[in-house]
Amino acid sequence: MCGDELTLELTCADDALAMRFDGHACLVCLASADLLAESVDSASVAEARRTTARFLAALDSGATEGLSPALVSLLGVRALPIRVACAKLPWDAATKALAAIAGDPFSAESAR
Secondary structure, eight states: OOSOEEEEEEEEETTEEEEEEEEEOOHHHHHHHHHHHHHHTTOOHHHHHHHHHHHHHHHHHOOOTTOOHHHHHHGGGGGSHHHHHHHHHHHHHHHHHHHHHTTOHHHHHHTO
16 A cells, blocks of 8 residues: 555444544545545445445446446546555445444455
């Protein structure tokens, strides 16, 4: 990585998520974290897991089905392969955190 460091704070009350982030990162990573927070706001853990999986798969494949227009625009980073890791960082961290919240240690471990 390029030195990006983010801290994600996910809270879940009544199966509705809220996410905040803080850290020092490049613009791509910060924009990605902002869109992640927006995407999981008030979502259930299951919905957030589906959204994160869908977006990470889209970064690999370019498939846009089920993504918001804002997330589709972030897929433009695929044209710059070195920046894909920057866009993935917050989503990978959220995947691990959501797996832990869901009590799925295997998924949390395999996402590392």
